[in-house]
Amino acid sequence: MRSTDTNKIERVKEEALKLIVSKGYHGASIAEIAKAANVSDGYLYRHYVNKADLVKDIYRSKLKDFHDFIYELLDADLPFGELLKRLIAHLFVIAKREPETVQFIFMMIHDHDFDYPRSRLLALRDICTKLLERGKRDNTIGEKLTAEDVLIVVFSLPLKLIDARRKGVFTTREATSTDLDNITGICLNALR
Amino acid sequence: MRSTDTNKIERVKEEALKLIVSKGYHGASIAEIAKAANVSDGYLYRHYVNKADLVKDIYRSKLKDFHDFIYELLDADLPFGELLKRLIAHLFVIAKREPETVQFIFMMIHDHDFDYPRSRLLALRDICTKLLERGKRDNTIGEKLTAEDVLIVVFSLPLKLIDARRKGVFTTREATSTDLDNITGICLNALR
Amino acid sequence: MRSTDTNKIERVKEEALKLIVSKGYHGASIAEIAKAANVSDGYLYRHYVNKADLVKDIYRSKLKDFHDFIYELLDADLPFGELLKRLIAHLFVIAKREPETVQFIFMMIHDHDFDYPRSRLLALRDICTKLLERGKRDNTIGEKLTAEDVLIVVFSLPLKLIDARRKGVFTTREATSTDLDNITGICLNALR
Amino acid sequence: MRSTDTNKIERVKEEALKLIVSKGYHGASIAEIAKAANVSDGYLYRHYVNKADLVKDIYRSKLKDFHDFIYELLDADLPFGELLKRLIAHLFVIAKREPETVQFIFMMIHDHDFDYPRSRLLALRDICTKLLERGKRDNTIGEKLTAEDVLIVVFSLPLKLIDARRKGVFTTREATSTDLDNITGICLNALR
DNA sequence: GATGAATGAGGCTTCATTCAT
DNA sequence: AATGAATGAAGCCTCATTCAT
Numbered sequence: 001m002r003s004t005d006t007n008k009i010e011r012v013k014e015e016a017l018k019l020i021v022s023k024g025y026h027g028a029s030i031a032e033i034a035k036a037a038n039v040s041d042g043y044l045y046r047h048y049v050n051k052a053d054l055v056k057d058i059y060r061s062k063l064k065d066f067h068d069f070i071y072e073l074l075d076a077d078l079p080f081g082e083l084l085k086r087l088i089a090h091l092f093v094i095a096k097r098e099p100e101t102v103q104f105i106f107m108m109i110h111d112h113d114f115d116y117p118r119s120r121l122l123a124l125r126d127i128c129t130k131l132l133e134r135g136k137r138d139n140t141i142g143e144k145l146t147a148e149d150v151l152i153v154v155f156s157l158p159l160k161l162i163d164a165r166r167k168g169v170f171t172t173r174e175a176t177s178t179d180l181d182n183i184t185g186i187c188l189n190a191l192r
Numbered sequence: 193m194r195s196t197d198t199n200k201i202e203r204v205k206e207e208a209l210k211l212i213v214s215k216g217y218h219g220a221s222i223a224e225i226a227k228a229a230n231v232s233d234g235y236l237y238r239h240y241v242n243k244a245d246l247v248k249d250i251y252r253s254k255l256k257d258f259h260d261f262i263y264e265l266l267d268a269d270l271p272f273g274e275l276l277k278r279l280i281a282h283l284f285v286i287a288k289r290e291p292e293t294v295q296f297i298f299m300m301i302h303d304h305d306f307d308y309p310r311s312r313l314l315a316l317r318d319i320c321t322k323l324l325e326r327g328k329r330d331n332t333i334g335e336k337l338t339a340e341d342v343l344i345v346v347f348s349l350p351l352k353l354i355d356a357r358r359k360g361v362f363t364t365r366e367a368t369s370t371d372l373d374n375i376t377g378i379c380l381n382a383l384r
Numbered sequence: 385m386r387s388t389d390t391n392k393i394e395r396v397k398e399e400a401l402k403l404i405v406s407k408g409y410h411g412a413s414i415a416e417i418a419k420a421a422n423v424s425d426g427y428l429y430r431h432y433v434n435k436a437d438l439v440k441d442i443y444r445s446k447l448k449d450f451h452d453f454i455y456e457l458l459d460a461d462l463p464f465g466e467l468l469k470r471l472i473a474h475l476f477v478i479a480k481r482e483p484e485t486v487q488f489i490f491m492m493i494h495d496h497d498f499d500y501p502r503s504r505l506l507a508l509r510d511i512c513t514k515l516l517e518r519g520k521r522d523n524t525i526g527e528k529l530t531a532e533d534v535l536i537v538v539f540s541l542p543l544k545l546i547d548a549r550r551k552g553v554f555t556t557r558e559a560t561s562t563d564l565d566n567i568t569g570i571c572l573n574a575l576r
Numbered sequence: 577m578r579s580t581d582t583n584k585i586e587r588v589k590e591e592a593l594k595l596i597v598s599k600g601y602h603g604a605s606i607a608e609i610a611k612a613a614n615v616s617d618g619y620l621y622r623h624y625v626n627k628a629d630l631v632k633d634i635y636r637s638k639l640k641d642f643h644d645f646i647y648e649l650l651d652a653d654l655p656f657g658e659l660l661k662r663l664i665a666h667l668f669v670i671a672k673r674e675p676e677t678v679q680f681i682f683m684m685i686h687d688h689d690f691d692y693p694r695s696r697l698l699a700l701r702d703i704c705t706k707l708l709e710r711g712k713r714d715n716t717i718g719e720k721l722t723a724e725d726v727l728i729v730v731f732s733l734p735l736k737l738i739d740a741r742r743k744g745v746f747t748t749r750e751a752t753s754t755d756l757d758n759i760t761g762i763c764l765n766a767l768r
Numbered sequence: 769g770a771t772g773a774a775t776g777a778g779g780c781t782t783c784a785t786t787c788a789t
Numbered sequence: 790a791a792t793g794a795a796t797g798a799a800g801c802c803t804c805a806t807t808c809a810t
């Protein structure tokens with residue numbers, strides 16, 4: 001999994017992500033990805049055993065980046081409300097700066113062919129549990145709520161909003177800071 | 193002249209749904225679907241122009257069933273809280289009785305290759321708008337909330353919970369009436 | 385091969401001919417032919433063993449009509465020049481009145497999948513031989529020429545001209561009486 | 577890196593031509609062609625977008641070879657009679673040496689599914705026009721004749737003779753030099 | 769390490785034909 | 790006699806993967 005030309009494999013991952021987002025996993029062929037990355041068809045097989053392995057790696061690393069960010073937030077010892085706001089703000093910022101990344105994660109989460117990576121699942125559970133503790137400590141989260149509740153509220157609503165906007169369910173208007181406040185408020189209320 | 197066996201195409205749709213749920217759209221081949229439905233490979237092409245057309249039809253009809261149910265609820269003129277509870281309860285019941293159906297809808301909603309059918313999109317907007325009105329009339333939904341907020345709360349959280357359970361993110365425990373009450377409460381709070 | 389509804393099978397033959405001319409033998413499906421003839425898909429199988437059999441029958445009958453016309457001309461005991469002129473004129477008239485018929489014959493003559501029907505081959509040989517005799521009797525055909533020469537001249541040049549016009553090789557201008565005289569002259573010269 | 581085996585694609589074209597001649601375009605399947613060429617099924621799709629594209633390429637190149645030969649003849653500045661004789665002789669030689677090639681061209685010219693390639697059509701018109709000029713210059717072609725007349729005489733009669741022999745309309749006897757002289761004489765007379 | 773030519777399994781789809789009614 | 794629902798063989802084509810260079 002080590003490469004001489006670090007750039008190359010990064011290019012592959014980048015183009016793979018972009019193409020998968022725009023054409024779907026099956027729609028993005030190895031040939032097209034390789035061409036976009038200016039790499040030979042066979043190149044990626046020196047790093048990954050197959051196409052799915054490449055995608056899993058991208059998926060895993062994107063999730064890790066996100067989880068790492070949350071861990072940093074958790075380390076900062078903010079009140080839960082503030083923490084949540086920053087978490088969601090982070091999502092919105094990424095959704096704006098690199099929309100493909102958020103869309104990619106959203107796609108993969110729901111893709112039949114890709115499980116949530118085991119290591120990430122453990123991290124996710126851990127994060128939800130810590131968020132729950134933090135919220136309860138601050139009396140921001142209701143006594144009876146569980147980490148699972150945190151999961152479905154904190155990691156569904158914002159992503160779903162971003163996705164709804166992208167698809168134009170009601171509007172394609174770009175998310176504003178008002179939207180950010182609204183969705184944060186909704187999440188906070190939800191966990192009351 | 194043989195008369196059309198109306199069961200046949202129903203069998204095809206049923207088996208297609210099941211196989212797609214278990215193996216994904218691309219994983220479920222025409223040959224396999226036909227075999228499971230005890231029908232010839234070419235049979236479905238007498239009803240649909242291609243595989244995607246079949247799947248879209250199933251998708252559309254399942255969504256329609258769901259939307260029809262909600263319209264019935266809306267007609268009943270219940271208070272919003274009760275309406276929401278019944279709506280979510282319905283989802284839970286289906287998720288238990290025909291888990292593939294809910295999973296199928298959940299998959300299709302997030303599938304890159306399938307758009308939300310136009311007619312259903314209009315119905316969905318209409319439903320969210322009506323739910324919003326009802327909630328505001330009852331003072332159950334906050335003044336500033338929008339139909340889009342209703343959308344992401346009412347149609348994301350319960351489905352996401354069902355999906356989380358199926359995947360065993362935290363637990364694979366079957367959803368109980370307590371879970372139902374909890375998630376309803378969360379949704380109600382979210383829309384406060 | 386007898387039918388109760390003579391019209392029906394005639395309609396089938398007519399539509400088959402038209403569709404084959406416009407879409408080719410493989411492009412014209414039984415379903416489409418049946419639909420155009422307002423007949424069931426299975427209908428033609430009560431008259432012919434298969435699709436090819438239907439087409440052969442149409443082919444044979446169209447050739448027979450043409451051969452019959454030539455035999456009538458031969459009976460009229462005209463000088464060869466006049467005979468040839470009338471023969472070619474007949475082709476031109478049909479090409480104008482029912483262009484599909486001439487095109488159909490032209491297509492079938494050159495189609496890999498359809499042999500010239502045996503009975504028609506014998507008639508064709510006979511016709512060429514009689515034409516040769518007539519021409520030699522009149523001193524219109526050179527001594528050394530053969531029935532085969534008559535064949536390639538009389539039955540190639542006019543049809544090829546009609547085809548070239550249809551395809552617009554040089555022009556798509558409709559064949560005039562001048563064209564008729566020209567091509568007749570060419571054929572006569574060819575056989576000198 | 578394996579270098580492209582230039583023989584492979586040539587083998588494919590060769591076998592495709594042979595199989596199409598013997599079984600027709602639709603009768604010659606990709607699988608069979610690939611097998612005959614000792615190549616994988618998918619191989620030809622690395623060179624052509626589909627089956628028709630392969631066949632068009634063969635068609636075009638065979639026509640080009642023939643046209644190139646005629647252009648060489650035209651360059652030689654021979655009297656028209658000699659030029660025509662050599663042209664027809666060339667056809668006879670090829671028909672003997674590689675009978676499939678002539679048959680292939682003859683089939684394609686008359687195939688409903690394949691147009692005469694545009695570039696070849698232009699060349700053909702040019703050739704006929706130049707032949708006409710040459711013939712008129714030598715007083716070998718009548719004043720009133722046109723390039724279209726040259727077309728149907730020069731490019732129909734010899735091919736039709738070859739085809740008639742192959743099919744055994746009158747005889748299957750191989751074309752002799754006498755036949756060559758005869759058909760040349762017929763063509764010359766035709767254009768008088 | 770890297771390439772890209774070549775493979776071939778497997779998918780979707782068509783359509784001539786059958787046969788129960 | 791006629792229908793037309795249903796069949797299924799067979800075709801075309803895609804694309805992840807391999808491996809000689």
